[in-house]
Amino acid sequence: MSEWFETLEGLRARVWQRLGRGVADRRAPARHPTLATLGTDGAPEARTVVLRGSSEAAGSVTIYTDAASAKVAELAREPRATLHVWEPKDRLQIRLALTVELRTGASLDALWERLSPEARRAYGGRPEPGRPIGDPVADYEETRERARFAVLDGRVERIEALHLGDWHRRADFSRADGFAGAWIAP
Numbered sequence: 001m002s003e004w005f006e007t008l009e010g011l012r013a014r015v016w017q018r019l020g021r022g023v024a025d026r027r028a029p030a031r032h033p034t035l036a037t038l039g040t041d042g043a044p045e046a047r048t049v050v051l052r053g054s055s056e057a058a059g060s061v062t063i064y065t066d067a068a069s070a071k072v073a074e075l076a077r078e079p080r081a082t083l084h085v086w087e088p089k090d091r092l093q094i095r096l097a098l099t100v101e102l103r104t105g106a107s108l109d110a111l112w113e114r115l116s117p118e119a120r121r122a123y124g125g126r127p128e129p130g131r132p133i134g135d136p137v138a139d140y141e142e143t144r145e146r147a148r149f150a151v152l153d154g155r156v157e158r159i160e161a162l163h164l165g166d167w168h169r170r171a172d173f174s175r176a177d178g179f180a181g182a183w184i185a186p
Ligand SMILES: Cc1cc2nc3c(=O)[nH]c(=O)nc-3n(C[C@H](O)[C@H](O)[C@H](O)COP(=O)(O)O)c2cc1C
Pocket: 032, 045, 046, 047, 048, 049, 050, 051, 063, 064, 065, 066, 069, 070, 071, 072, 129, 130
């Protein structure tokens, strides 16, 4: 019996299993991946997000965001992004190369209805995210705005997995060949 990290299939299965765990379990490492984008000035940007959905069958991941946030403007200009996760117990780094589509409007009504008032705090707010304010309490108002709720649909183009063990193993899985995968030098 080989260990999960010794085969391409095992490695790929573990990646999707961990992403699924992140969606389901608030304490799982993949709950809070880092989303990297190309800033509008050409410099890289990275921020923590919550992983809201993942599908191995579709090869996709889902993130919720505020339509007025900088990342939305960045993704409108350059839809390619990277999602990064480190799974310490598995000693596994996951990098997903994504093409991100922004979803807004009526198709999100059902999702919005399911969000708690607490969760809705993340969408809306005056002034808009990133604007300078004199005082963080007095000069900011939460608005919980349905129109500012947006979903980022990430189509996974490539998965790169790096496992650190007695022997380091690194593999690349590409949508082009159905994520069959190939080993690459670590
Ligand atoms: C634990 C944690 C979870 C977060 N989850 C999200 C999220 O799911 N979506 C989101 O847009 N921002 C989330 N944020 C805030 C982002 O990290 C970031 O500060 C904000 O979205 C503005 O980023 P931007 O200016 O690059 O768009 C989270 C921050 C933390 C610390």
